[in-house]
Each structure stands twice: as structure tokens, then as C-alpha cells.
Amino acid sequence: MEEALLLARVQFGLNIAFHILFPSITIGLAWVLVYFRVRYEATRDAAWLETYRLWVKVFALTFAMGVVTGVTMSFQFGTNWPGYMNKVGNVAGPLLAYEVLTAFFLEATFLGVMLFGMNRVPGWMHVGSAAIVAFGTTVSAFWILALNSWMQTPAGHTIENGTLIAGSWWAVIFNPSFPYRFVHMLLASGITAAFLVAGLSAWRLLKAPDDAGARGTLRFGAQLAAVLVPLQILAGDQHGLNTLEHQPAKIAAMEALWHTEKGAPLVLFAVPNEETRQNDFAITLPKGASLILTHDLDGELKGIDAFKDHPPVASVFFAFRVMVGMGVLMLVVSWFGSFVLRSRAPRWLLWVFAGFTFSGWIAVLAGWLTTEIGRQPWLVTGVLRTADAVGEAGGATLGASLTAYIGTYAVLLLAYMVTLTHMARK
Numbered sequence: 001m002e003e004a005l006l007l008a009r010v011q012f013g014l015n016i017a018f019h020i021l022f023p024s025i026t027i028g029l030a031w032v033l034v035y036f037r038v039r040y041e042a043t044r045d046a047a048w049l050e051t052y053r054l055w056v057k058v059f060a061l062t063f064a065m066g067v068v069t070g071v072t073m074s075f076q077f078g079t080n081w082p083g084y085m086n087k088v089g090n091v092a093g094p095l096l097a098y099e100v101l102t103a104f105f106l107e108a109t110f111l112g113v114m115l116f117g118m119n120r121v122p123g124w125m126h127v128g129s130a131a132i133v134a135f136g137t138t139v140s141a142f143w144i145l146a147l148n149s150w151m152q153t154p155a156g157h158t159i160e161n162g163t164l165i166a167g168s169w170w171a172v173i174f175n176p177s178f179p180y181r182f183v184h185m186l187l188a189s190g191i192t193a194a195f196l197v198a199g200l201s202a203w204r205l206l207k208a209p210d211d212a213g214a215r216g217t218l219r220f221g222a223q224l225a226a227v228l229v230p231l232q233i234l235a236g237d238q239h240g241l242n243t244l245e246h247q248p249a250k251i252a253a254m255e256a257l258w259h260t261e262k263g264a265p266l267v268l269f270a271v272p273n274e275e276t277r278q279n280d281f282a283i284t285l286p287k288g289a290s291l292i293l294t295h296d297l298d299g300e301l302k303g304i305d306a307f308k309d310h311p312p313v314a315s316v317f318f319a320f321r322v323m324v325g326m327g328v329l330m331l332v333v334s335w336f337g338s339f340v341l342r343s344r345a346p347r348w349l350l351w352v353f354a355g356f357t358f359s360g361w362i363a364v365l366a367g368w369l370t371t372e373i374g375r376q377p378w379l380v381t382g383v384l385r386t387a388d389a390v391g392e393a394g395g396a397t398l399g400a401s402l403t404a405y406i407g408t409y410a411v412l413l414l415a416y417m418v419t420l421t422h423m424a425r426k
Contacts, residue, residue, distance in 0.1 A: 005390045007398035008080045015073045017365055018409045022066030024364045027141050028193030029059050030134035037130045041123055047213035056114050065416060083389030088380055090165045091157055091172060092147055099143035106136030145185055149178035151380045153246045176246050180239040187232040192360025197221035199357025200424035202350040207425045219341045225334035244293050249307040250374035253316040255289050259303040264289040272314045311376040323366035330359060
């Protein structure tokens with residue numbers, strides 16, 4: 001049973017990690033497309049139209065990848081986690097259905113107009129279609145983040161005959177952590193899309209240095225990231241304070257804080273030791289954690305010892321630092337790049353931006369690991385344990401399907417990345 005639980009968790013984790021790569025681009029990129037299309041209508045500059053046509057293709061490919069992986073993930077609710085739908089399906093099912101009914105149909109329908117309606121519908125309708133698709137991606141994120149946030153900080157439900165039902169849909173949707181997660185995800189997608197635009201533009205300029213359209217989108221991507229990354233830092237700080245209030249065990253794991261103390265240090269780097277309950281090779285900033293999380297140098301923070309149930313410390317600790325570290329690098333690259341690109345685009349800087357093309361994915365995945373592993377051992381905090389929701393599939397079956405998933409997704413991911421860079425160069 002332990003083997004089946006571990007493999008089921010790894011398989012679903014792989015599936016949702018692969019899936020989230022694509023919405024993390026499309027949510028932000030859809031609004032970038034609206035900007036490109038409006039710029040063409042305003043200036044009638046052919047370079048903006050060519051830019052728009054290229055990025056509509058990128059969006060369509062990314063959207064298709066997200067749909068396919070999302071369908072696969074939904075099947076796993078039944079095959080790997082039947083206890084989840086049996087226990088909380090009355091809450092989770094409608095939220096997933098709302099996402100399809102209110103968002104997916106909008107995106108799929110009007111994306112067709114964006115792709116094939118350039119010369120078939122008036123310009124205002126084409127711009128409107130781009131705006132509707134962008135709105136649809138945001139609404140889609142709204143419903144998915146509402147469900148995920150409810151699983152983290154459940155509210156508004158009641159229990160009848162051992163099954164959860166929604167007592168107040170308003171409280172379910174706008175649960176305590178939802179506003180913070182929603183804003184955090186929208187900004188993360190905007191940053192991911194900004195670096196994708198800048199990175200693929202840099203790939204193009206390495207091939208064709210005189211491409212005026214690529215120079216414009218490179219500057220746009222760098223400047224957009226330079227604005228959004230600081231906003232993400234502020235939003236992340238508020239999200240952290242909300243997590244401290246509602247999920248203090250997760251904060252203790254993120255900070256590798258083993259014992260409750262006042263004036264807790266900020267652990268910059270360490271190797272958390274679960275057996276000895278201490279940090280090996282620790283580099284700390286005295287009273288830093290208390291200052292950041294309580295805004296008081298002598299503020300008290302609860303440690304792992306204060307909780308009966310707590311997540312694994314090492315994985316949450318390192319994932320959080322990868323996310324923060326990548327965010328700092330993205331801040332430096334976007335600010336420095338925006339400054340240099342005001343006058344020129346040196347080849348070495350083009351290589352830097354090209355190398356950061358998919359950097360947003362690293363931060364998104366690290367943040368997702370922090371969030372989801374930090375919730376363990378609960379699937380729905382305080383309501384349903386992960387071990388109680390796993391299905392009856394054996395270790396051999398799960399191992400075989402996991403191997404197939406890994407092989408398939410590795411090929412798809414490589415093909416996707418190669419295709420995008422090829423499109424940019426061509």
C-alpha cells in the first residue's frame with residue numbers, strides 16, 4: 001500500500017507538473033496577444049501584425065498541449081484517487097465543471113477566430129476575439145485556483161453522511177487563501193510569458209540581427225518582466241503572511257524551523273536533517289525569519305515540534321529557495337536587460353535572454369512543489385488525508401503507467417521546446 005501511494009503521488013505529480021507548464025504561459029500570453037493586436041490596429045505597422053501572427057501560433061500550440069495534459073489529469077482523479085471524488089466530489093466537481101462551461105468554451109471558440117479569421121471578420125471583431133480568449137484564460141485560472149485554494153484552506157462546506165457538500169459557494173470559492181494564490185498565479189504567468197517572448201525574440205535576433213519586430217518584442221518582454229517581478233515579490237510576501245496564519249506547518253517546513261522560538265533566524269542555506277531535527281551546514285541571518293514573517297525582530301514562530309502533522313521539510317525547504325533564487329535572477333536580468341536594451345542589443349545579452357526563455361517554468365514548478373508538498377499529509381487540509389484517497393491500483397500497474405508517462409512527456413516537452421525555437425529562428 002505504501003508503494004502504491006508513493007507511485008500514485010509521483011504519477012499525479014508528474015502529470016500536473018507537466019500540465020501546469022502550459023497554462024503558466026497561456027494565461028499571460030493571451031493578454032500579450034491583445035496588446036500586439038491593438039498595437040497593429042493603432043499603428044498599422046506591418047511588423048506588429050507579423051509579430052501577432054507568430055505568437056498566435058505559439059499560443060495555439062501551447063493551448064493544445066495544456067488541453068491534452070489536462071484531460072489526462074482529470075482521468076487520474078478516478079483511476080488513482082477515487083477517495084478524493086467520493087469524499088469531496090460535490091465541491092470539486094462543480095468547480096471543475098464551471099471552468100469548462102465558462103472558460104474553456106470561450107477560449108476554444110474564439111481562438112478559432114484568432115487563427116483563421118484575420119481576413120474573414122472585421123478588425124474590431126478580431127481584436128474582440130483576442131480579448132475574449134484572454135478573459136477566458138483568466139476565468140479558467142480563477143476556477144482552478146479556487147479549487148486548489150479550497151483544498152489548502154477549506155471553508156464554506158458541511159458534512160452529511162461522511163460526504164462534503166457546499167454550505168456556501170461564496171465561502172468555498174473565496175476561501176482564506178484564494179485571493180493571494182490567484183494574484184500570485186496571474187503574476188507568475190505574466191512573468192513566464194514575458195521571458196518567453198523576450199527569449200524567443202533573442203533567438204530570432206541571433207539569427208537575424210536586423211529584425212525590427214524581434215527587437216521590439218525583446219524590449220517589450222524585458223520591460224514587462226521588469227514591472228511584474230517586483231509586483232510578484234510584494235504579492236509573495238502577502239501570500240506568505242496568509243500562509244503563516246492558515247498553514248503554519250508549511251511555513252515551518254519552508255524555513256526549516258524545527259523548534260518554536262522568538263527571534264527565529266532566516267536560514268539562507270542548509271541541509272535539513274529529519275532524523276536529528278536540525279539543519280546541517282546552515283547559513284543563517286539572525287532574526288531574519290521573524291522580521292520577514294511577523295515584522296518584529298523578536299516575533300515568535302512555531303516550529304515543526306508544534307505540529308502533529310507536518311510536511312517533509314527538506315523538499316519544501318529546497319523548492320522554496322529555488323523559486324526565490326530564480327525570482328532574484330529574473331529580477332536582475334529584466335532590470336539590467338531593460339536598461340541596456342534602451343540603446344543597443346549586444347550579442348551576449350541576446351544569449352542571456354535566450355537562456356532564460358523557459359526560466360519561468362523553473363520558478364512555477366518550484367512554487368508548485370512548495371505549495372503541494374507543503375500541504376502533506378493532507379489532500380484537503382484537515383478533511384481528507386492523501387493516504388485515504390488512493391485507489392486500488394497495484395504498484396506494478398502504477399509503475400508501468402508511470403514509466404509510459406515519463407517517456408511520453410519527455411518526448412512531448414522536447415518537441416515543444418524545439419518547435420518554438422525553430423519557429424522563432426525561421
